[in-house]
Amino acid sequence: MEHREKEAEIISEILLKAASEPEFRNSLIRDPANVLKDYDVSPQARMVIQRTIVDLTQ
Template sequence: MEPKREAEIISEILLKAASEPEFRNSLIHNPASVLEQYNVSPQAKTIIAKSISDLTQ
């Protein structure tokens, strides 16, 4: 996947997490399951999971 497009998807996921509490809670408690739905690299999934984890501390 093109890096720019992957960055856009990461941004979309993080914005959705910021605005939708139910989605955010799912992402916090079971990131692997939620992120399976997105076509992003394992590295991107790690970035998203870490970002969400950092926000909740």
């Protein structure tokens, strides 16, 4: 699988988990760098995830 596809899959997993697990979502909002360090995604992907979480919670 191409790295970009794999990364898109990981982003989807993170966002779905954030949508269904309030505790995970709150951790992601409070300390995204710490939560995302466990995932193999690029800095750009981390920014997308952080922006999406912020947008979803406003």
